Amino acid sequence: MKNKGLLIVISGPSGAGKGTVYDRILERAPEIQKSVSVTTRLPRAGEQEGVHYYFKTLTQYQQMIANGEFLETASVYSNYYGTPKAAVLGLIEKGRDVMFEIDIHGARQIKARYPQSILIFLMTRDFEVLKERLIKRGTETPASLKTRLSSAKNELAQYELFDYIVFNDTVEQAASDVLGIICAEKSRVKANEAAIKKMLSN
Amino acid sequence: MKNKGLLIVISGPSGAGKGTVYDRILERAPEIQKSVSVTTRLPRAGEQEGVHYYFKTLTQYQQMIANGEFLETASVYSNYYGTPKAAVLGLIEKGRDVMFEIDIHGARQIKARYPQSILIFLMTRDFEVLKERLIKRGTETPASLKTRLSSAKNELAQYELFDYIVFNDTVEQAASDVLGIICAEKSRVKANEAAIKKMLSN
Numbered sequence: 001m002k003n004k005g006l007l008i009v010i011s012g013p014s015g016a017g018k019g020t021v022y023d024r025i026l027e028r029a030p031e032i033q034k035s036v037s038v039t040t041r042l043p044r045a046g047e048q049e050g051v052h053y054y055f056k057t058l059t060q061y062q063q064m065i066a067n068g069e070f071l072e073t074a075s076v077y078s079n080y081y082g083t084p085k086a087a088v089l090g091l092i093e094k095g096r097d098v099m100f101e102i103d104i105h106g107a108r109q110i111k112a113r114y115p116q117s118i119l120i121f122l123m124t125r126d127f128e129v130l131k132e133r134l135i136k137r138g139t140e141t142p143a144s145l146k147t148r149l150s151s152a153k154n155e156l157a158q159y160e161l162f163d164y165i166v167f168n169d170t171v172e173q174a175a176s177d178v179l180g181i182i183c184a185e186k187s188r189v190k191a192n193e194a195a196i197k198k199m200l201s202n
Numbered sequence: 203m204k205n206k207g208l209l210i211v212i213s214g215p216s217g218a219g220k221g222t223v224y225d226r227i228l229e230r231a232p233e234i235q236k237s238v239s240v241t242t243r244l245p246r247a248g249e250q251e252g253v254h255y256y257f258k259t260l261t262q263y264q265q266m267i268a269n270g271e272f273l274e275t276a277s278v279y280s281n282y283y284g285t286p287k288a289a290v291l292g293l294i295e296k297g298r299d300v301m302f303e304i305d306i307h308g309a310r311q312i313k314a315r316y317p318q319s320i321l322i323f324l325m326t327r328d329f330e331v332l333k334e335r336l337i338k339r340g341t342e343t344p345a346s347l348k349t350r351l352s353s354a355k356n357e358l359a360q361y362e363l364f365d366y367i368v369f370n371d372t373v374e375q376a377a378s379d380v381l382g383i384i385c386a387e388k389s390r391v392k393a394n395e396a397a398i399k400k401m402l403s404n
Contacts, residue, residue, distance in 0.1 A: 120389075121391070126401060126404075127401065127404070153402065156398060156401060156402060157402055159391050159395075159398050160391065162391050163390065163391060164386065164389040164390055164391060165389060165390075165391050165394050165398065166389055176385070177385055177389055179382070180381070180382035180383075180384075180385030180386050180389070181382075181385070181386040181389055182382075183378070183379055183382030183383070183386070184366065184382050184383040184385070184386030184387070185386070187322075187366040187367060187368055187379055187382070187383055188365070188366055188367075189323070189361050189362065189364050189365060189366060189367050192367050193361075196358060196361050196367065199328060199329065199358060200355065200358060200359055202328075202329070
């Protein structure tokens with residue numbers, strides 16, 4: 001009796017360390033699947049169809065939107081990026097866990113289209129630390145820094161969208177917390193109902 | 203901003219390994235508190251008041267029941283055993299986690315009197331394994347074995363009372379699963395609401 005897999009979403013403001021924590025989780029739990037996005041941008045050198053992205057024309061992409069084929073879709077600098085629903089739900093049905101690292105708009109779309117998704121908000125312990133991290137990256141102008149901090153506050157204010165909040169004190173601890181959440185979600189009575197009923201029916 | 207502690211209940215049928223898993227969790231996470239029970243039975247050699255038990259007379263105990271001072275209470279072979287509510291909730295208010303190892307009747311009482319409790323059902327992967335373990339203990343007659351297995355099935359049928367089910371394949375894995383559940387519960391957005399609101403108000 002194979003349980004369904006989980007759809008796990010890691011979100012959080014710029015500077016909170018989503019990408020680093022996400023990569024560390026996948027190193028420690030390589031059985032978790034990354035989802036492959038669909039995009040309208042052209043392949044870069046070395047990028048392979050179905051591995052890095054599914055490459056589509058704008059017309060194809062718009063048709064996919066019209067067909068409701070996306071768990072989430074967004075446009076960034078005039079290119080589209082989206083998550084194909086069928087591929088992800090197919091993995092989940094087979095019992096595989098799929099994890100996303102995505103901004104809050106994507107997280108909201110995924111929750112709306114697949115309410116069983118587990119949404120984790122990754123955040124620094126306070127805004128001071130977030131500010132320091134953004135400054136350290138050295139990529140922010142004073143104006144963009146201000147915008148990012150204000151966006152971060154705006155995102156945290158939407159905390160009720162999320163199931164969990166993980167404070168990124170260290171990458172290792174944050175990764176452990178997410179793995180603990182995944183373990184707990186797999187131990188939910190609701191997630192094991194079919195197996196329990198089978199045990200009871202014997 | 204200190205979050206409240208958790209009240210964690212480990213329950214499950216005889217033979218599932220509650221005691222062993224409970225002890226292993228406390229070894230790995232010594233910061234978790236055991237609750238000290240109140241009892242009407244006489245102290246055995248070496249047992250200290252307030253460490254092993256709070257020792258009470260039958261009259262005192264019955265007064266405590268009448269006052270609603272227990273999270274759960276039960277009688278075993280004409281002695282009473284119970285969990286004092288004030289002591290446990292006091293620890294939880296201070297942010298300490300308190301863990302119980304208790305039978306399903308106790309678990310049900312605790313959930314009724316403190317609905318935020320986290321109830322974990324510890325079970326073997328199937329009833330065959332449970333039977334083998336009970337036989338290995340060498341303490342069961344054929345009749346008592348039959349009773350225990352039938353009780354176990356009856357307990358599992360009450361799975362909806364529980365939040366989580368942990369399969370005790372190995373003690374180490376089961377302890378890790380419970381620690382994962384505790385970590386996840388501490389990461390719930392609801393458990394961190396006060397801290398989040400404080401961050402937003404600055």
